[in-house]
Every structure is written in structure tokens, then in C-alpha cells.
Amino acid sequence: MRLILVGLGTVGQAFIRVLAENEEQLRSSHRLPVHVVAIADSRGIAVSSKGLNLDLALKSKSETGSIGGYPGYGSFSPSERIPELISLTDADILVEVTPTNVVDAQPGLENILTALRSGKHVVTANKGALVVAFEEIEEEAGKRNLLVKFSGAVGGAVPTIDFVRSCLNGNRVLGIDGILNGTTNYILTRMCGEGCSFEEALAEAQKMGIAEANPSYDVDGIDTACKLLILANSVMGRRARLSDVKVAGIRGVTRQRAEAAARAGRCIRLIGSVSDTITVEPREISKEHPLCVDGVLNAVTYHTELAGDMTLVGRGAGGRETASALLRDVIHVSMLKAGGVR
Numbered sequence: 001m002r003l004i005l006v007g008l009g010t011v012g013q014a015f016i017r018v019l020a021e022n023e024e025q026l027r028s029s030h031r032l033p034v035h036v037v038a039i040a041d042s043r044g045i046a047v048s049s050k051g052l053n054l055d056l057a058l059k060s061k062s063e064t065g066s067i068g069g070y071p072g073y074g075s076f077s078p079s080e081r082i083p084e085l086i087s088l089t090d091a092d093i094l095v096e097v098t099p100t101n102v103v104d105a106q107p108g109l110e111n112i113l114t115a116l117r118s119g120k121h122v123v124t125a126n127k128g129a130l131v132v133a134f135e136e137i138e139e140e141a142g143k144r145n146l147l148v149k150f151s152g153a154v155g156g157a158v159p160t161i162d163f164v165r166s167c168l169n170g171n172r173v174l175g176i177d178g179i180l181n182g183t184t185n186y187i188l189t190r191m192c193g194e195g196c197s198f199e200e201a202l203a204e205a206q207k208m209g210i211a212e213a214n215p216s217y218d219v220d221g222i223d224t225a226c227k228l229l230i231l232a233n234s235v236m237g238r239r240a241r242l243s244d245v246k247v248a249g250i251r252g253v254t255r256q257r258a259e260a261a262a263r264a265g266r267c268i269r270l271i272g273s274v275s276d277t278i279t280v281e282p283r284e285i286s287k288e289h290p291l292c293v294d295g296v297l298n299a300v301t302y303h304t305e306l307a308g309d310m311t312l313v314g315r316g317a318g319g320r321e322t323a324s325a326l327l328r329d330v331i332h333v334s335m336l337k338a339g340g341v342r
Contacts, residue, residue, distance in 0.1 A: 001035070001092050001330065002037050002093075003035070003094075003330070004037065004038040004091045004115075004120070005039045005095045005097070006039075006041075006082060006095070006097070007040075007041065007096060007097035007099070008039060008040075008057075008061055008066075009041075009097070010319040011125055011319050011322045013061060014318075014322065014323035015095065016036070016054050017323070018320065018326075019034055019054060020055065022327065032331060036051060036057070037090070038052075038085055039052060040067065040082050040085055041066055041067050043065065043067075044067050044068020044070075045067065045068065045073065045081065046073045047085070052070065056070060056071065082107065086111060086115050087114055087117075092120065092121060092333075092334075093120060093121045093123055093333055094115035094120050094124075095123045095326060095330070096112055096122060096123070096124040096125075096126050096129075097126060097326070098111065100127045100226070101128040102222065102226060104132065105126075105128040105132035108128055109128070109129040109132060112124060112129050113136070116144060116148070120146070121147045121337070122146070123149045123152075123330055124150050124152070126150075126153065127153045127227065130150055130226075130233075131226045131241075134230070134234070135239065147336060147337075149329035149330075149332060149333060150234075151325045151328060152325030152326045152329065154231055155300065155312075155314070155316045155325075156182075156314075156315055156316040156317055156318060156322050157315050157316070157321035157322070157324045158298055158313070158315070160178075160300050160312060161234055161235060162328070163312055164302060168304060168307065171305055172304065172305040174303045175273070175274055175275045175303040176228070176232065176273065176300065177271055177272070177273045177291060177301045177303070178272050178299060178300035178301065179270065179291055179299045179300075180224045180227040180272055180298055180300070181223050181224045181227075182210065182295075182297070183211045183212075183215065183223075183296070184218055184219055184221075185270065185295065185297065185298070186201070186205050186210050186211075186295055186296050187201040187219070187250065188201075188253065188258070189294045190204065191253065192258045192259075192261055192268055193267075195262075196255070197254075197255045198253060198255070210296060219250050219251055220251065221248060221249035221250070221280040224270055224272045225245040225280045227272070228278060228280060229241070229242060229278065231274065236274060238274070246278070247279075248280065248282065249270070249280075249282075250282050253282050266287060267286075268282050268283065268284055268285075269291060269292065269293075270282050290309075290313075293313055296315065296316070297314065297315065297316065298315070298317075299312065299313045
């Protein structure tokens, strides 16, 4: 299996490490030799038809800040060359992990569409492209009988999408409730469990690397809304857009409200819901509720027609966790490709 990797941030580097660590297992257990034939980041490109040395790729990124430091290559601004790289490189799958952009989805959307139009399957964790142009991506893949896998975009290591598509065949999903953002869940856990204020819990999360220096995307509910939208469109067949989601973040959750909930045996969690409407809001639930998970855990409950309620819980954040989902998708594509089925 020949891969192109575009994006070499936290997730991209974690994916390279996971590939290197599992090379022998992929060969022995899955009969899947993987060759990364091209890597691109924001400053450079490296290509080898025989497959790049993954240890050298990580060393280049660490020492020079770019894959362009890979022996024989140089750092430059490759943005205009990445679509050409994707189109012309002989590969089976594009792994696209550039930063999420929910405004116009670039550069991820162009990368994904270029891969599909040049006959390549796509594995991605890029929420922006899926939020902005899910129908267009789905249509391009369908016209060419290609696969687009994106389990890493929602829930990290938790198989939120594959669970429905593989384990709930014959079951119609009637609704979804979920905790889809580890940063907000950590903050609310600290507020409800330890009596911290929002500001104190956020500062602690930033110090630990759980929250970004600018936490707006998480604490204002946008990340949860994006993930919820992807679930709604991919497993329930909705055709919703981000503007259809009613979003309220957690900035308005006070210490007093959190303490009152705790005294009543309840917790406050940022919950995204899909029913007749699509909403994201902080909500009080009992401590026995399946979605009352702590720390950076994610949890998703599917309300199904035949099987009732089914809840998945697991680590939804982190480079390694997301990389595990990317690897799962790559293996899935290889299996379906070998079997000749979608």
C-alpha cells in the first residue's frame, strides 16, 4: 500500500510513529506492507518512489521544522505544489491531516478532491473539509468508486462512525447524544468535581497541554458542533450545515452552577444532540448517566430503532489516539480494495 501524507503536525507525526512501530505487525497480521512515498508539510516536500525512511522523516521535522530537511530536499513554500504532488505521485491513498479550517476548508478540501479526481482513496482527520463540503466529497468518491474514511475526525480512537456502519447494520439511528470534546469535558469535570472556576480549570488545562492558548474553538462549542455535524451527515443521512447547529459553549457555566449540580448528585457536560434539531449546549445530567464521563474522555450514545441505546466511551483526543484511527482506516481501505468491494 503506497501512501501520500499531507500534514506533519501532531497527528501527522504520530501517524508516522505508529506506522514505524507497527510495520512488522502490518506485514504479518494484515499482509499489508506500507510505503509512504511522499510527505508534505507547510514548508516542504519529500518524495521517494521506493518509500521514505520514516525515522529520517521524523528527524528532519524535529531538527529543521520541516520535511523539507529530509536528505536531498529543501524547505520552501509548497502550497501551490501539493495538489500537483498528489495528482502525479503513484499512490493508493492520500492521508490528509492538515489543520482544520471550517470557513472554506482549505487547503484540506482541495487536497482531498485532487486525490479523488486522480483515482486515490482518502483517509483524513480533517474536520473542515467534511463540515464544509461533505456532499461534494461523497459525490466525487462515489463517481469513481473510491473510499473516503474519516473515523479519526470524530472521537479520536473511539470508532464512532465504524461502529454504526459495521456493527449496527439493519439498525436505523434515530438520534445521537455525545460528549465530543476532551478539553471542555476536562474543564467541566474539574468544575463539578473540585469546585474550580471556569478560569481556574481552563488555566490548568492550558498548562497541561489539554487546551490551546486560544481555546475558543473548544470552549465555545465549535469543535463539538463540527464533529456532531459529521456524525449527523454520515450515519443519519442528514444534509445539514454548520449554520444549522444551535451552539452554546461553556463560558457561561459558573462555579455556583457547577457546585449546585454536584450537591444534587448531577454533573454538567457539554452535550451535542441530533434529533429533529442539532444542538450543542452545557446540560445537567445525573452522575449515573452513561454520558457522565470524566476528564478527557469522549462518549457517544446512539438511539437506535431496533437495538435501543448504545453508548461508546473512550479517549477522543491526542495525536496517538487519532493516529490509531488513521491506521484503522488505512487497513480498512486495503481490505476492501483487496476484496474488490466498498
